[in-house]
Amino acid sequence: MAQILSYLQAHAKVLKWVFFAYLLGTLLFDFLVERHHPHFWGDSVIGFWAIFSIFGCLGMIVFCKGLSHVWLAQREDFYDSEDSDNDE
Amino acid sequence: MMSSTIFLHPASYFILGALLLPIFARFKMQKVILLAVPLLAFWQIHALPESFGVCHFMGFELVFGKVDKLTYVFLHVFTLMALIGAIYCLHVKETGHHIAAFLYVAGSLGTTLAGDYLTIFIFWELMAFASTFLIWYRKRKRSIEAGYRYLLVHTAGGLILLAGIFLRYQNCHDLSFTQIAVDGATTADYLIMIGFMLNAAVPPIHAWLPDAYPEATVTGAVFMCAFTTKTAVYVLARAFPGFEMLAIMGAIMTLYGVGYAVIENDARRILAYHIVSQVGYMVCGIGIGTAMAVNGACAHAYAHILYKALLFMGVGAVLEMTGKSKLNELGGLYKRMPWAMIFTVIGGVAISGFPLTSGFISKSMIIAAAGENHRLILMIMLSLAAVGTFLSVGIKLPYFVWFGKDSGVEAREAPWNMNAAMVIAAFMCIFLGVYPEYLYRMLPFPVHYHPYTLYHLSETLQILGFTGLGFYLMVNYLHPEPKCNLDVDWFYRKGALVFMWVASKPISIANDWIGEVYRTVGLRFTKAVARALSWFDWEGIDWAVDGSARGVVKGGDKMRTLQTGKIQHYVGGAVAALMIVLLLVVFL
Numbered sequence: 001m002a003q004i005l006s007y008l009q010a011h012a013k014v015l016k017w018v019f020f021a022y023l024l025g026t027l028l029f030d031f032l033v034e035r036h037h038p039h040f041w042g043d044s045v046i047g048f049w050a051i052f053s054i055f056g057c058l059g060m061i062v063f064c065k066g067l068s069h070v071w072l073a074q075r076e077d078f079y080d081s082e083d084s085d086n087d088e
Numbered sequence: 089m090m091s092s093t094i095f096l097h098p099a100s101y102f103i104l105g106a107l108l109l110p111i112f113a114r115f116k117m118q119k120v121i122l123l124a125v126p127l128l129a130f131w132q133i134h135a136l137p138e139s140f141g142v143c144h145f146m147g148f149e150l151v152f153g154k155v156d157k158l159t160y161v162f163l164h165v166f167t168l169m170a171l172i173g174a175i176y177c178l179h180v181k182e183t184g185h186h187i188a189a190f191l192y193v194a195g196s197l198g199t200t201l202a203g204d205y206l207t208i209f210i211f212w213e214l215m216a217f218a219s220t221f222l223i224w225y226r227k228r229k230r231s232i233e234a235g236y237r238y239l240l241v242h243t244a245g246g247l248i249l250l251a252g253i254f255l256r257y258q259n260c261h262d263l264s265f266t267q268i269a270v271d272g273a274t275t276a277d278y279l280i281m282i283g284f285m286l287n288a289a290v291p292p293i294h295a296w297l298p299d300a301y302p303e304a305t306v307t308g309a310v311f312m313c314a315f316t317t318k319t320a321v322y323v324l325a326r327a328f329p330g331f332e333m334l335a336i337m338g339a340i341m342t343l344y345g346v347g348y349a350v351i352e353n354d355a356r357r358i359l360a361y362h363i364v365s366q367v368g369y370m371v372c373g374i375g376i377g378t379a380m381a382v383n384g385a386c387a388h389a390y391a392h393i394l395y396k397a398l399l400f401m402g403v404g405a406v407l408e409m410t411g412k413s414k415l416n417e418l419g420g421l422y423k424r425m426p427w428a429m430i431f432t433v434i435g436g437v438a439i440s441g442f443p444l445t446s447g448f449i450s451k452s453m454i455i456a457a458a459g460e461n462h463r464l465i466l467m468i469m470l471s472l473a474a475v476g477t478f479l480s481v482g483i484k485l486p487y488f489v490w491f492g493k494d495s496g497v498e499a500r501e502a503p504w505n506m507n508a509a510m511v512i513a514a515f516m517c518i519f520l521g522v523y524p525e526y527l528y529r530m531l532p533f534p535v536h537y538h539p540y541t542l543y544h545l546s547e548t549l550q551i552l553g554f555t556g557l558g559f560y561l562m563v564n565y566l567h568p569e570p571k572c573n574l575d576v577d578w579f580y581r582k583g584a585l586v587f588m589w590v591a592s593k594p595i596s597i598a599n600d601w602i603g604e605v606y607r608t609v610g611l612r613f614t615k616a617v618a619r620a621l622s623w624f625d626w627e628g629i630d631w632a633v634d635g636s637a638r639g640v641v642k643g644g645d646k647m648r649t650l651q652t653g654k655i656q657h658y659v660g661g662a663v664a665a666l667m668i669v670l671l672l673v674v675f676l
Contacts, residue, residue: 039459057558
């Protein structure tokens with residue numbers, strides 16, 4: 001198992017192209033699929049979920065990481081240090 | 089309750105097992121009990137009658153067992169999970185840890201089977217109390233503190249629930265636990281709902297979960313991730329289907345939890361935040377309230393318990409073997425722990441909803457129910473959370489633990505029993521995906537949903553593929569950082585510090601000052617009074633005032649030592665007060 005993975009890691013370039021081929025494949029597949037009960041307009045747009053997830057994913061990363069950097073992230077001992085002050 | 093019905097109740101097996109564990113441990117036969125009890129319970133739930141264990145107590149009707157399809161599906165997964173959890177912690181030597189886990193499971197099963205609010209409350213508190221020990225057994229300073237916070241928050245939630253139960257009893261003198269109509273809901277019902285929502289970790293009362301679970305023991309976290317929140321999902325599904333508030337809060341939860349999962353660094357904290365997200369799907373499904381949505385919530389609870397436990401077991405195995413759970417300290421472990429890697433990846437794949445895994449057949453049911461009810465915004469929010477799920481738990485977590493840059497951390501394969509438990513959970517994740525009818529047959533309503541349509545397949549493949557592309561593009565930006573992210577627990581963690589400061593500085597100064605004043609002025613005064621009284625006594629007026637002066641002095645001293653400033657005393661006091669209130673309710 002580990003050897004297979006090491007082999008794959010060594011051939012990351014091939015893997016990358018396989019991945020891109022897969023992405024293209026999902027889009028082509030979407031052309032062929034019949035839509036019986038579209039829940040809303042997006043369901044009848046070809047490739048809608050591809051666009052949705054790439055922008056959703058990038059948006060989420062930028063928003064969450066950004067918020068973390070600007071506001072939420074503190075030192076790891078943020079709560080501890082105050083405690084030890086209090087213990088004194 | 090008659091003795092024959094006691095042994096119908098699966099929770100009594102766990103309570104009895106907990107009592108027997110110390111005896112069996114003395115003869116080194118602990119493992120027999122650990123395996124036998126969950127197996128017995130798993131078998132026993134098939135033989136439960138519709139109603140049992142009804143007893144009249146001080147004018148209340150306590151119903152310990154009420155079974156229908158909704159109960160059954162939760163009992164099924166709870167007992168199965170108890171078995172998996174027991175196998176996972178077979179190697180743990182501390183009997184107390186096993187007792188806590190068993191009582192915790194008993195609390196969860198008791199709540200699930202309860203037919204009235206008083207019974208629910210008793211088992212509810214047992215669950216909170218027992219699970220606290222699963223945190224404390226880690227025995228680190230952080231865990232002790234987190235355990236106290238966990239207990240305090242759950243005591244507060246329990247009190248809100250109890251207040252709702254009291255009000256409800258005053259309003260309608262009926263404590264039977266049944267569905268509450270949306271139009272007829274009163275303040276009492278909303279208080280009960282808030283009590284339930286606290287255990288379901290609905291923001292803003294969710295912070296106890298990501299605070300406590302990462303500090304629990306390796307094996308304790310596996311139990312905790314399954315029972316508390318899903319028991320809350322069960323009681324919400326029983327009492328509050330169709331409440332719009334739940335639909336909206338649930339959808340917010342899915343995004344809130346997943347957002348934190350994207351930025352967190354500790355593997356178990358990522359998973360804990362992700363519980364908030366996943367329970368959000370269930371809460372949302374219950375809020376939508378249609379047959380399909382409630383079915384979806386139950387199916388998702390079933391599937392979620394298994395794959396989330398699998399993930400907790402996988403990163404738990406890493407923590408057990410390496411002592412590390414932070415992503416920035418891990419990486420490249422696939423060479424040293426390949427089995428744990430395979431199982432964790434299966435868990436991650438299942439939680440992301442790959443075709444042929446349990447996530448594909450459960451999560452989509454809730455999203456489809458939202459779609460069929462034309463709840464477009466809910467549906468988009470849930471779909472976006474699915475993107476975040478794959479990003480955070482499906483790719484980020486496995487990548488930075490197993491692949492990525494090799495950290496050079498020493499590691500060996502986990503003990504056989506840990507791997508065995510992971511095999512069972514991993515098997516179930518795939519089995520449910522391949523053969524969804526097994527789960528669908530257990531659901532409370534007839535299922536008219538087919539997950540394997542071409543369109544659903546196409547939609548899922550696109551979402552997974554292009555989320556993967558997003559990760560590929562941003563992998564450097566996503567690098568884990570050793571940081572602590574603020575959440576609403578800030579209010580009570582820092583608030584408690586302010587409280588402790590006020591208690592320790594101004595109040596304590598005032599206390600000392602008053603004590604000083606008392607010593608110099610009051611003591612002299614009481615002594616003078618005592619002299620006067622003794623003189624009075626001496627003079628022959630034989631009243632019952634003899635000794636009262638000493639009483640005053642003693643009383644004053646007692647008052648000064650009453651405030652110890654130790655939080656465990658306050659917690660103990662609060663729990664004792666709770667028990668007294670409970671006893672009064674039961675006996676009056």
